[in-house]
Amino acid sequence: MSIPVRFDNVSKSFKTGESATALRDLIPSLVRRLRGADPDARKLFWALRDVSFEVAEGEVLGFVGRNGAGKSTTLKLVAGILRQNKGTVEVNGSLSALIEVGAGFHPDLTGRENIFMNGAVLGLSRRDIRARFDDIVAFAELEEFIDTPVKRYSSGMYMRLGFAVAVHVDPAILLIDEVLAVGDLAFRRKCLERVKLLRAAGKTILFVSHKMNDVRAICDRVMYVKDGLIHREGTALDVTREFEADMKRRSALEITGAPLSQRTDNAAVRVMHVEARDSSGAPVTELHSGQSLIIHAAIESDIELLDPILSVALLRSDNLRACCATTRVLGPRIPRVRGACTFEVEFDDLDLMDDFYAIETIVWNAEMNVPLAQHLNPTIRFIDERPPVNRPGVFHPAARFGAIEHGPDLES
Ligand SMILES: Nc1ncnc2c1ncn2[C@@H]1O[C@H](COP(=O)(O)OP(=O)(O)O)[C@@H](O)[C@H]1O
Numbered sequence: 001m002s003i004p005v006r007f008d009n010v011s012k013s014f015k016t017g018e019s020a021t022a023l024r025d026l027i028p029s030l031v032r033r034l035r036g037a038d039p040d041a042r043k044l045f046w047a048l049r050d051v052s053f054e055v056a057e058g059e060v061l062g063f064v065g066r067n068g069a070g071k072s073t074t075l076k077l078v079a080g081i082l083r084q085n086k087g088t089v090e091v092n093g094s095l096s097a098l099i100e101v102g103a104g105f106h107p108d109l110t111g112r113e114n115i116f117m118n119g120a121v122l123g124l125s126r127r128d129i130r131a132r133f134d135d136i137v138a139f140a141e142l143e144e145f146i147d148t149p150v151k152r153y154s155s156g157m158y159m160r161l162g163f164a165v166a167v168h169v170d171p172a173i174l175l176i177d178e179v180l181a182v183g184d185l186a187f188r189r190k191c192l193e194r195v196k197l198l199r200a201a202g203k204t205i206l207f208v209s210h211k212m213n214d215v216r217a218i219c220d221r222v223m224y225v226k227d228g229l230i231h232r233e234g235t236a237l238d239v240t241r242e243f244e245a246d247m248k249r250r251s252a253l254e255i256t257g258a259p260l261s262q263r264t265d266n267a268a269v270r271v272m273h274v275e276a277r278d279s280s281g282a283p284v285t286e287l288h289s290g291q292s293l294i295i296h297a298a299i300e301s302d303i304e305l306l307d308p309i310l311s312v313a314l315l316r317s318d319n320l321r322a323c324c325a326t327t328r329v330l331g332p333r334i335p336r337v338r339g340a341c342t343f344e345v346e347f348d349d350l351d352l353m354d355d356f357y358a359i360e361t362i363v364w365n366a367e368m369n370v371p372l373a374q375h376l377n378p379t380i381r382f383i384d385e386r387p388p389v390n391r392p393g394v395f396h397p398a399a400r401f402g403a404i405e406h407g408p409d410l411e412s
């Protein structure tokens, strides 16, 4: 049995900067040539670096990663749209690729003509195409528009037609890159169902998506691509979780910025140090959802503060203030502060959603309308081992459902 897709130490580079399409664009290289310098000194940029992997027959392999990581480059190498600079790319079996919305369609031809053209490109005879034509049009839900030139189509319609053709030509290997994102929810569901059927029929599928739920729903294995390398490879659940955690960590870092961010100009009052601790008092950077968190803070004031108020809040990575504790509500009253002092606040049983939370500490005036010192750091991660099903919200409440009361017609 041959391996459908194999990459062996594959590298792909691009030249940075635009390629020369006009005479004007050639001038810099002409000048360099006259100076005796390298005429093409544009820098090489490695979009993929020494990448090796195999996809087994009947496997759905997912690719996740930030924009620019190299996912599309990988799929384009498989499809033969790009050629690697080093290494070998081996593809065994008929292949159909959905890589860019509308790619492979001729804008002036109608939907009908494009189906025939595409089918032919993908190796089907006219008879084969005719036999599948109605199914393709029905799947794409384009009955009304099938004799309209595709340049009048919306991106969603392009995608529907592209997907319908790609799955109906019955390829051994199917490549899907993000294209589902332009479809509406109902059609996306339909495509995912179709991908599951193809998987059950033993097709090999390479799937790129930013929708982690989709990746988890259909992929057997996932590769996390980062800076042109395979950063991690494993089960869909493990790898998508790691990717999501990285994304949240990034945005948490973007909120907190520098390690010590004094945000206020009042240099007379300062938050010196803030530490997150677990219930035993040990410093922590991670806790499990449901554990207690103690915040220990040191502040300093050169002036005498009368009746200051302290607050400590947790800012989730998307900037949502998940919760806040303040002495104004909880006490104690602090009659005066001068010089150095420390305080602690304990949050009991914080059953927060899996995410990163920046600790925001503020020293307020007595009316709590002027922040005298503000501090955003450190960041603590809450880990939730429960499966990541659809559970929107901020925290997990302690909740119970009562008995289900049936209506009379259901009682027997
Ligand atoms: N034709 C190209 N010319 C120059 N650079 C390119 C080209 N295609 C991709 N790149 C660069 O290669 C890197 C990887 O791109 P890509 O594979 O499209 O990333 P992804 O699909 O993961 O978002 C990016 O930095 C991108 O700018």
Ligand SMILES: [Mg+2]
Pocket (backbone or CB within 6 Å): 068, 071, 072, 073, 177, 178
């Ligand atoms: Mg891409």
